[in-house]
Amino acid sequence: MTEYETVIGLEVHVELSTASKMFCACPTAFGAPPNTQTCPVCLGQPGTLPVTNRRAIESLMMIGLALDCEIAPHSVFHRKNYFYPDMPKNYQISQYDLPLCVQGHLDVQVNGSMTRVGITRAHMEEDTGKSLHVGVTGRIAQATHSLVDYNRAGIPLVEVVSEPDIRSAEEAQAYLRELRGIVKTLGVSDVRMEEGSMRCDANVSLRPVGTHDFGVKVEIKNLNSIRSLERALRFEIERQTTLLHAGEAVVQETRHFDEGTGKTSTLRSKEEAFDYRYFPEPDLVPIEPDAAWIDRLRGALPELPRARRDRYISEHGLEPAMAAFVSASPASSAYFEDLLGAGVSARDAAVWMSGELARALNEHGHDIEDAVVSAAHLAGLIQAVQAGKVTLNTAKKVFLDAYEHAKEPIDVIAERGLGQVSDDAAIAAIVDQVLAENPKEVERYRTGEEKVFGFLIGQVMRATKGQAAPPVVQRVLKERLTA
Amino acid sequence: MAQPWEQTAAELAAAISRKELSARDAVEAHLARIDAVEPDVHAFVSLTPDLARATADAVDQKVAAGEPLGPLAGVPLALKDILCVDGVRTTAGSRILEDYHPPYDATVVQKLRAAGIPIVGKANMDEFAMGSSTENSAFGVTRNPWDLARVPGGSSGGSAAAVAAGMAPLAIGTDTGGSIRQPAALCGVVGVKPTYGRVSRYGVIAFASSLDQVGPFARTVEDAALLQQVISGHDPMDSTSIDGAVPDYGSALEGDVKGLRVGVVTDWIDGKGTEPGVRARVRDAIDAFADLGADLGKVSLPSFEYALSAYYLIAPAECSSNLARYDGVRYGMRAPDAADVVEMNTRTRSAGFGDEVKRRIMLGTYALSAGYYDAYYGKAQQVRTLVIRDFDEAYKRFDVLLSPTSPTTAFKIGERTDDPLAMYLSDVCTIPTNLAGAAAISIPCGLDDAGLPVGLQLMGPPLSEPLLFRLAAAYERARGPFEVPSMWGRSDD
16 A cells, blocks of 8 residues: 655744734723724724834744744735725735745754754734624524624734645644744734634645655644644544555545544635735735844844753753753743752653643643742752752652742741751651561571561651651661671 | 906906905805805805805905905815815715714814915715716716716716816815816816915825825916915924925916926827827817927826736725724614614725715725735736836936816716726826826816817926916916807807
């Protein structure tokens, strides 16, 4: 049977977090009551004109520079014409054949191997409003009427289009994760996929391994999480593989991914595709960034995730996976670097962050920005373990407890009397008690049955509720048994 | 002493500032004149007497307080119904905006308000400025004050007719392919098409964004220059507006034309579409320029043959997109009882737009369609580049170009409504200036044998307004006061 290779290209939409909209002065805050963040311009009132938001253009240029794109010396806006009630002008101001950023790339790592994904372009466009279908089901077919909220209409969107260089669902996920990290590090978007500030369309096709022509492609629209992207791709790859193996043809079309069923289904066929009648937007002038502007933005770029990760590997000796984990976002990197600053080793910092901290954040639905236990306080706890004041196991529990009750971990240790017992005399008393209670085991050890030693250690630890310092217990127990 | 409505804007403004006439009385005189002749002319879609009176009263308070006034304070003006006035019905001549009240002022309207210029009404126009006769208005045709059986031209026919009939000494129009100059010519008044970007388009309901430009109507060159001064300037709300200082147009009126090189576009004078009466009056004007010492020569502009065709691809293409927003969802007309949104869009647009607008939307939609773009819209843009190049070449040899404004005088109402192509030819002399984003002025140069006014067009490169005002004013002085329509009721004294 023919082996197939998957070919994937992604179109990622990033909603910028500029203070005002793309072409008017309206605010962009998420969650305001419907139509309260609108004005004559973003409502497309007759006679109004767009004026480009300079900060949005700069944000796009920063994304382009971070993706090693060329910034085009001459770039223009086009109108993309189609009728839709949530689009106030019935055209979207977008970019077409003269985008601002072109020919970049993004390196992504999957299972230790690096893949370079080409970036075809990154361009600017405006978001649309949102339709609300009112009726029993909330679906358009059963709606009694529809309402439109234009708060989002005109919010600046950057679209990043990749080359068809992605070969698996894992690579696609890694690409999206990496892109999200970059955008977040640049501070130009909060990239909250659940609020729709980052969305993704995937183009998927298959071709026989070893061939170079592209197969028939299917576009899956509006994937709003990294997990959805992965599920949609896996389903689609499987669907196309099955079709091809059965000798059937893949139909070029746009498909929708259903979160509930995990399946993709036809949205519209190639024949139903819109003719957008693009033409240059006559209400706007071309964008022609000069070298000084580009250089200033390039100079202002922060350390990007890739560079930071490499630095964590080379300077701090972290394994690549750990380095990737702690550098996943600017806030995560800051937390990591705060731990290092407080004297914690890179390895301990990474282990704690990927372990108990991640668990606590997960349980409470927090982002690392919201972490209840600060890096400084976690550092205090890690140092208590190193100083032998508390066992690692106890420290982990203390951390979760401190997180839960918003306390400093060191205070939790003190309050609950969980300090580690490493005093020889105190441990010796407990050892003697355990030996007295287990004469048979003592006899077995003394007759050469050495594995009983472990059992006796366990008994001592149990008697101290885990607070005894294991090295001290070992030493004292050995002394008593050989005495 | 002439009635206030017979005076020029400059005369009225002077009388108001000297306290010889109150702004309120100036407005009342014009409102009375409107009462008298508007039933015959129908220059307005809506009258705004309260707005005019409020502005006039504010001017009078300033006069009483001794505060400085703008040069046209208190002078009534007719505003083309395509410019948005906050809370005032603005229709663009279309059924689809019959009850539309914009929530904001156009920048030009803000400037008029700041200058203390009372707006007496919203002037009639071809629907969405598409037409050359004002017959495409959803609110009835405007009649030419020189002959009520004839059209006033268009699309700013109401503005031109209001000025010609004495209903206002000033008017604002828009010119996308000749929509100020052609009605100015047909109504015997002055009309200016300023350089693209000289006047803000913010608040001007769009027809073809890359061509639309706001400009003044008046009965004298001086009045037109004064109004041009008020409305010009950079606007941060319009990205295509020119960011630069506006020259003093009033001081440009003084100079003579000796030694200025005037290129005569002989193709348009001798062309077979040009009426003999128009030809004769334009030749008289050429003689007048020669007498004034201008250096005259012939100019040929080969690409202009294709300008009309290019215009009728570019303008419809842009309008097909600009008019997409009239869908019944947010404002304006909405067809009732539609089953779904597509039906609502379709029925609203079918009922709301007139035939010419639909014709151009279809033309433009087709021209932008996949597979046709290069052959139509792309090719038209190439012609546009050639037109600009021909102008550039001509301006190496000449300071300005001279031609008829329109090949014909005012035609009869209904005469061209069944022949869109004949109608389109009305703008053959005006369109190249729009394609080039340049400036031009139309000034009356006499009457034909039927007693209808003929317009002379002077064209210049971008930002040549001072030069155009200078030539037009010099010609106007040589020509002497222009005739008025018989409806002015003046005897030959």
